[in-house]
Amino acid sequence: MREIVTLQLGQQSNYLATHFWNVQESYFTYGADEESPIDHDVHFRPGIGSDGSETFMPRTVIYDLKGGFGTLRKINALYDIDDDATSSSLWSGQTIVQRQQPIEASSYQQSLDAGQAPPKLTTSTVRYWSDFNRVFFHPKSIIQLSEYELNSTVMPFEKWHMGEELFGSLDKEHDLLDRDLRPFIEEADQMQGLQIMTGLDDAWAGFAAKYLERLRDEYGKTPIWVFGAQEPNTGLSREKRLLKLANKARALTEFNSQASLVIPLALPESPLPRSVRLDPASTWHVTALFAAAVESTTLYTRLKMSDRVYSSSLGNMADILNVFGKQTIANLEMSVSEIQSSTPNGNGTNGVNGHSDDNRIGPVRSLHGTGVALYADSEAGSEKGAATLDIDLSSPQDLNLNQGYRRRRRRRIFSQVLADRGPESSESAKNDDEAEMEDTYGVRHRPKVHNYRSSVAFPIIDSYPKIFRDSYDHPVKDRVSVRTALSTDSTVTDKVKALRSTVIRSIGLEDRETIGNELAEIADSYKEGWSSDSDDDNDEE
Numbered sequence: 179m180r181e182i183v184t185l186q187l188g189q190q191s192n193y194l195a196t197h198f199w200n201v202q203e204s205y206f207t208y209g210a211d212e213e214s215p216i217d218h219d220v221h222f223r224p225g226i227g228s229d230g231s232e233t234f235m236p237r238t239v240i241y242d243l244k245g246g247f248g249t250l251r252k253i254n255a256l257y258d259i260d261d262d263a264t265s266s267s268l269w270s271g272q273t274i275v276q277r278q279q280p281i282e283a284s285s286y287q288q289s290l291d292a293g294q295a296p297p298k299l300t301t302s303t304v305r306y307w308s309d310f311n312r313v314f315f316h317p318k319s320i321i322q323l324s325e326y327e328l329n330s331t332v333m334p335f336e337k338w339h340m341g342e343e344l345f346g347s348l349d350k351e352h353d354l355l356d357r358d359l360r361p362f363i364e365e366a367d368q369m370q371g372l373q374i375m376t377g378l379d380d381a382w383a384g385f386a387a388k389y390l391e392r393l394r395d396e397y398g399k400t401p402i403w404v405f406g407a408q409e410p411n412t413g414l415s416r417e418k419r420l421l422k423l424a425n426k427a428r429a430l431t432e433f434n435s436q437a438s439l440v441i442p443l444a445l446p447e448s449p450l451p452r453s454v455r456l457d458p459a460s461t462w463h464v465t466a467l468f469a470a471a472v473e474s475t476t477l478y479t480r481l482k483m484s485d486r487v488y489s490s491s492l493g494n495m496a497d498i499l500n501v502f503g504k505q506t507i508a509n510l511e512m513s514v515s516e517i518q519s520s521t522p523n524g525n526g527t528n529g530v531n532g533h534s535d536d537n538r539i540g541p542v543r544s545l546h547g548t549g550v551a552l553y554a555d556s557e558a559g560s561e562k563g564a565a566t567l568d569i570d571l572s573s574p575q576d577l578n579l580n581q582g583y584r585r586r587r588r589r590r591i592f593s594q595v596l597a598d599r600g601p602e603s604s605e606s607a608k609n610d611d612e613a614e615m616e617d618t619y620g621v622r623h624r625p626k627v628h629n630y631r632s633s634v635a636f637p638i639i640d641s642y643p644k645i646f647r648d649s650y651d652h653p654v655k656d657r658v659s660v661r662t663a664l665s666t667d668s669t670v671t672d673k674v675k676a677l678r679s680t681v682i683r684s685i686g687l688e689d690r691e692t693i694g695n696e697l698a699e700i701a702d703s704y705k706e707g708w709s710s711d712s713d714d715d716n717d718e719e
Contacts (some may be wrong), residue, residue: 189461408443460643
């Protein structure tokens with residue numbers, strides 16, 4: 179079955195995950211002559227609703243603060259059972275119930291509930307991630323943490339120790355793994371892994387670190403991918419920026435030792451290409467860009483395939499990327515291109531793109547057509563070279579944190595997974611350079627590059643903001659081709675060193691030496707094949 183169970187931790191990650199689930203929902207087909215390319219059992223679980231009807235809901239556990247769920251109810255139309263707190267109370271006396279004024283549902287949600295065409299969403303109408311949510315969640319998926327309130331000015335949930343302490347107190351009282359996550363894991367027949375979406379630079383990172391530690395103790399060999407979303411720093415005070423960077427530094431040290439793969443996600447501070455136009459102040463917009471990259475780079479883990487030689491999994495990809503066994507931090511890049519009007523518009527299903535022949539759904543495959551090429555070294559000539567794409571989501575601004583530190587070496591890619599989706603175009607082939615790199619000893623290297631391709635384009639559904647532009651600068655309304663590159667490379671050394679030198683003095687004395695040493699070890703693990711004393715030979719100005 180190769181199921182994946184998801185953990186969503188915090189407001190930023192819940193925006194990201196909502197985009198992800200909405201896209202998965204768009205792949206469902208309902209006609210007898212239609213077939214979805216997606217194996218829905220990977221991310222969705224079957225169940226029975228309160229009225230006896232069959233349900234299909236995400237395999238996910240969602241944590242957020244008080245007020246963070248907006249209009250989303252724990253009990254929805256599919257599980258409309260009695261949730262009266264007084265009915266289960268041990269108190270037999272008179273009770274007084276005080277209720278807060280409920281948040282009014284957005285017009286988008288009202289239209290969905292009424293079965294009508296929803297209105298266009300805007301940055302002003304999206305107040306919470308639930309405002310653009312299109313799926314039903316199982317009641318066990320919804321976990322509100324009432325100890326903190328969303329956007330509180332009195333006690334904001336932003337410091338690392340707050341997340342650690344909150345997890346510790348809750349886990350001591352309830353055993354969060356047993357109560358919240360284990361039911362989803364135990365119903366999976368052959369789980370391929372866990373994916374965690376969390377904030378990387380706020381208190382949720384501390385919460386996630388403790389959760390990850392418990393997960394690793396309980397499921398020692400299970401592949402765990404962590405997507406760490408960061409909020410844009412534009413407009414923040416120096417104190418706030420330093421706090422976020424300190425949280426991130428702690429997160430990288432903790433995640434690096436526990437996760438199979440850690441993928442930081444940050445909006446580049448440099449200008450985006452003309453094909454992307456978004457509002458950096460809108461979490462809805464920023465996480466939409468993240469979601470397009472995350473959903474595209476993991477597409478091959480859930481496609482429906484008859485020949486498993488073309489399939490892959492979270493564990494296999496982590497092994498491919500972690501060449502030397504200690505490189506768990508991967509960089510994610512993406513490029514977006516419009517689909518030419520001459521391309522067929524698909525088979526009419528929700529977000530599923532097909533062709534006019536019998537093989538409408540293109541399976542994930544090597545760009546060169548053989549399953550063997552997926553695992554062959556590119557030096558054999560069976561794979562294309564490494565690519566550098568035009569949107570870098572891997573926190574490239576970290577290279578500029580320490581103005582006294584100069585990036586010393588050319589980027590060396592150890593391993594890279596290239597994923598192309600949408601109709602094949604010359605734009606995809608254009609970036610496939612046969613790249614060779616030279617280390618400080620003059621030995622030439624060609625990185626291990628693994629190519630995947632699917633004809634399933636990324637769908638632009640009505641809950642997704644119109645952030646992509648065509649060649650005429652018009653919003654793309656249907657679908658786009660997306661190319662992603664997930665890489666382990668030497669830039670991690672420069673980023674981690676710059677991060678360390680920037681935040682080390684702001685970390686408490688009791689943790690400063692430990693965190694400083696761990697960051698230095700992470701930086702050193704991305705220098706295989708390079709001499710630290712002779713990097714100047716390959717300086718880039």
